[in-house]
Amino acid sequence: MSKLKMAVIGLGHMGRHMIHRLLPQYADKIELVAICDSDASSLEREVAEAGIRPRLYTDYRQLLDEVSMDLVYIAVPPSLHYDVARIAFDKGIHVFCEKPLANSLTEARSLVELAEKANRLHAVHFSLPLDPAVLKLQGLLEEQAIGPIHRMDLFLEFPQWPRAWQQNPWITSRQQGGYLLEVGIHWIQMIQQLFGPITHVKSDIEFPPDSNQSESRVQAVLRLHDEIEIHLSGTDQREEEERVSLVIHGAEGTLALENWRNLYQGGKDTGLQPVSVDDVVSPLPILKQIVQILNGESGIIYDFHDGYNAQVVLEALRKPGEGFTDVRPQLMGIKR
Structure with missing residues (x-):
């Protein structure tokens, strides 16, 4: 060959x-x-x-x-x-x-x-949907490990932007950079793969006075096709260490994917405990x-259709309207 x-x-x-x-x-x-x-x-x-x-x-x-x-x-x-x-x-x-x-x-x-x-x-x-921790998370959700999902929280919080290893001319620009474009899109696409389409977006976004600079703060709600809401918190002024995480609240407990690859599970009356992913075989x-x-x-x-559908949500976050924006008309392969 x-x-x-x-x-x-x-x-x-x-x-x-x-x-x-x-x-x-x-x-x-x-x-x-x-x-x-x-x-x-x-x-x-x-x-x-x-x-x-x-x-x-x-x-x-x-x-x-x-x-x-x-x-x-x-x-x-x-x-x-x-x-x-x-x-x-x-x-x-x-x-x-x-x-x-x-x-x-x-x-x-x-x-x-x-x-x-x-x-x-x-x-x-x-690659995030195929990461071992996400595959394990998906398996636990399919097993109803935390019961029906009530809501989710997505954290994109950084002490500074760009991060120390990301120094280049465009990473802070409003046109091409910012943590929503660089980091948030991974999580938007992963959520769309695991939970189905995000259909409505409500966003409150703040930019620095310099019109060339990317976002500094974001508070948003992403609503899934089944009405479950994901509350997004984003900042480039976090006082603690960087946090890039998804926390899923269910009727019977909580699952948390903390800082990309650390998975935790907790019950209604128990704290979060680490979940091993050593048994997961990833195709990455x-x-x-x-x-x-x-x-x-x-x-x-994940093809260009997936990239486009993630970008639909991303653009609704970066350019909000009044209240919730229905993005279904723009999504590919999604029925209203």
Whole structure:
């Protein structure tokens, strides 16, 4: 079986993670044929550290025009996702894109249409629903471990934004950055996968005086199709350590997914206790699933439709109306 030819466009945190951590695990299945980044010195440094010799580009258009490949990984800032993916689909290339899918809902919908027309694989790098702790959480919910769900609380609370390891020019911008776009979208998409569509959004959002800066505080309610409400609390001024968590309150107890991967369970009259996830077999990473699919095997990915539906909710949070906004007319595959 011949190797899949893959290019990486963008050497930010996720692009570096791809070439240093993920791709070496699949060296027998994937050939990294090219890398692009606007910073030539970063290109040279990263490939030297990785001990690889792909073709190097500072212009993604030139790369996509000159290099033959099966798959492109898009890890550039969100404002460039649309253009890179558009060109890739036009050339018949499969696309693996970082989140959020696009820089606007209009772009996201257009990308779904382009992906369908190209009939190529289209995946967004959503991995949270397949994390062992989330799979364990899903199993406990299916077993009715805490009885019927009454409500949920979602915490996106940071002592500062950006976090220390996220220093780049766009991560704090109102157009492309902020913790809702960067972090919240993971949780929105995971909630949509586990609990069904979010149909109504009510948001109270505060921005700094500088119109270029991303949100500082968010208080919102996300209402699921079955009327269960998720109360969202977001801030970049938390006095304690970062908290990124989902707490699910049921008639018979509570489940809490704290700081991404720590799962806890408590009864009506007992405190929260850690839940082991050592027995859970996860299909991650998503790259593994993509390789399987492109080799004609079964696999699990979240496609551009999933990315678009998550972005619908995200945009309602960032641009609130009066009271609850009914987002059902915008969602793909959802009946009113």
